[in-house]
Amino acid sequence: MVAWRRIRTGTYCGTGKIIALIMALCVVGQYVKYMYRNDIPVVFLEKKRPNTLEDIKNILRVSKAIDKYFKNSVFSFSRKRVLDYSAPNYYSSPHQHLLKEKQIEFRYEHFRLVEPHFSNEADRKLFLNNSIYVKDLEAIPDIRLRGTVAVQENAVAYEKLDCGWENTLADYQGNGQIFFNGTLCPLLVPESNAFQHFIDGVLPKLMQVYDYVINSNVYFLIFEPRDTLIYDLYHKLGISRGRLVFYEDKPMKVKRMINTCIAPPIHPALWQSGREALGLSADMIVPMDQTLVVLIKRKNTHNGGRRMLNNDLVEKFIKNRYGNGGVRVFSGELNFNETASLFQRTRIIIGVHGGAMYNILFAPRQTSVIEIMPTQNDGQVEPPGLAHEIIWFQAHLLGQTYWRLPMLPEGITSDVRVDISRLEILLNKVDKDYNRNIL
Numbered sequence: 101m102v103a104w105r106r107i108r109t110g111t112y113c114g115t116g117k118i119i120a121l122i123m124a125l126c127v128v129g130q131y132v133k134y135m136y137r138n139d140i141p142v143v144f145l146e147k148k149r150p151n152t153l154e155d156i157k158n159i160l161r162v163s164k165a166i167d168k169y170f171k172n173s174v175f176s177f178s179r180k181r182v183l184d185y186s187a188p189n190y191y192s193s194p195h196q197h198l199l200k201e202k203q204i205e206f207r208y209e210h211f212r213l214v215e216p217h218f219s220n221e222a223d224r225k226l227f228l229n230n231s232i233y234v235k236d237l238e239a240i241p242d243i244r245l246r247g248t249v250a251v252q253e254n255a256v257a258y259e260k261l262d263c264g265w266e267n268t269l270a271d272y273q274g275n276g277q278i279f280f281n282g283t284l285c286p287l288l289v290p291e292s293n294a295f296q297h298f299i300d301g302v303l304p305k306l307m308q309v310y311d312y313v314i315n316s317n318v319y320f321l322i323f324e325p326r327d328t329l330i331y332d333l334y335h336k337l338g339i340s341r342g343r344l345v346f347y348e349d350k351p352m353k354v355k356r357m358i359n360t361c362i363a364p365p366i367h368p369a370l371w372q373s374g375r376e377a378l379g380l381s382a383d384m385i386v387p388m389d390q391t392l393v394v395l396i397k398r399k400n401t402h403n404g405g406r407r408m409l410n411n412d413l414v415e416k417f418i419k420n421r422y423g424n425g426g427v428r429v430f431s432g433e434l435n436f437n438e439t440a441s442l443f444q445r446t447r448i449i450i451g452v453h454g455g456a457m458y459n460i461l462f463a464p465r466q467t468s469v470i471e472i473m474p475t476q477n478d479g480q481v482e483p484p485g486l487a488h489e490i491i492w493f494q495a496h497l498l499g500q501t502y503w504r505l506p507m508l509p510e511g512i513t514s515d516v517r518v519d520i521s522r523l524e525i526l527l528n529k530v531d532k533d534y535n536r537n538i539l
């Protein structure tokens with residue numbers, strides 16, 4: 101199977117399924133292969149590089165057929181690897197296709213969040229006493245599983261529209277104080293000047309539209325990054341600095357807008373595409389017995405608090421357990437390459453809830469994420485208003501195993517003192533799964 105690469109995957113329903121299958125087979129030619137894996141139709145593109153015009157046309161036909169017949173269907177992309185960036189004609193085409201279609205609708209596959217893992221039943225009961233979490237475990241309504249990529253002429257972009265799944269395309273009509281004479285994709289997600297809200301807000305929307313804009317003259321309207329890592333991430337995605345336009349706090353009239361704001365707020369297809377588009381592997385890149393345990397230390401945080409008060413003791417305990425060589429302490433001072441290469445080899449990530457935990461995006465499916473959450477005895481998390489679900493969601497979307505260790509907060513900044521014996525019980529369970537995997 102290594103000779104093939106996946107281009108698109110998805111499940112879809114009704115007669116469309118049969119039509120798409122026949123259609124795909126008809127246009128398959130010699131470069132594309134169609135098969136089922138776990139009941140999900142998977143289209144493979146042969147690794148051979150398309151080098152004649154005829155090759156490119158073939159691939160394009162397939163690509164368009166798939167788009168057309170997967171439209172309004174459950175759909176997930178496999179990006180980057182799909183596309184051969186050295187074939188310019190091929191690349192400009194998904195963009196041309198979008199301009200012709202004006203609007204492409206996606207209905208994303210249903211999925212359900214699963215409960216976190218806990219070290220004991222009492223922790224689970226505490227979690228389930230929080231009504232927010234119980235609601236999270238309900239089925240995701242259809243309205244949160246739809247996506248739209250639309251081309252809008254003379255549209256307006258402004259920050260009051262939060263670029264969210266609740267927007268309608270009509271919201272983008274109106275007047276602006278600044279005129280942008282070109283094609284612009286607005287990504288004005290609130291607080292997305294910070295690394296974590298780039299990841300949970302911008303990246304999924306960007307992934308929905310990625311194939312259609314990556315090789316094009318589309319500019320991206322963003323809030324000027326506070327965290328320089330965001331520039332590295334755009335660079336990794338193939339978007340140069342010159343294509344980023346910073347929002348100037350005034351409504352902007354845009355000659356042509358590529359609107360991707362209506363996208364599921366959370367969905368595995370979009371998160372996994374993000375990891376892949378950043379050039380990261382979804383599977384562990386080293387043998388399991390050479391993997392690392394990473395302890396996240398909150399250090400240079402923008403909002404203080406949620407510190408691990410007995411950090412040294414925890415570090416000592418973990419090093420004792422896994423050996424000095426098998427443990428890394430991460431406090432965020434690494435560049436993109438260093439961060440990515442560390443997390444790509446990580447089997448266990450341990451940390452108190454905070455922005456640095458978002459680095460789990462760089463980790464593969466085999467990683468176990470242990471989040472220590474300041475939690476009161478009635479199940480309420482501290483401080484109130486904390487986005488306390490996101491790491492759980494993210495780990496799940498990325499196919500990782502998520503563990504939650506609630507700890508009673510201390511003081512007004514919700515710091516925690518980790519109970520080593522409870523951590524030990526939890527790690528015994530994590531390691532048991534791990535041993536099962538390497539046997």
Ligand SMILES: *[C@@H]1O[C@H](CO)[C@@H](O)[C@H](O)[C@H]1NC(C)=O
Pocket residue numbers: 281
């Ligand atoms: C926008 O740019 C085009 C050329 O790309 C030019 O013909 C047109 O006059 C410009 N419009 C405005 C309002 O600047």
Ligand SMILES: *[C@@H]1O[C@H](CO)[C@@H](O)[C@H](O)[C@H]1NC(C)=O
Pocket residue numbers: 435437
């Ligand atoms: C990161 O790695 C890539 C290749 O893997 C390299 O081209 C780039 O220069 C590296 N960047 C830094 C900042 O080290």
Ligand SMILES: *[C@@H]1O[C@H](CO)[C@@H](O)[C@H](O)[C@H]1NC(C)=O
Pocket residue numbers: 229230477478479480
């Ligand atoms: C569950 O939560 C409610 C409301 O927060 C609280 O009043 C109650 O005491 C909690 N029950 C337990 C067993 O902690």
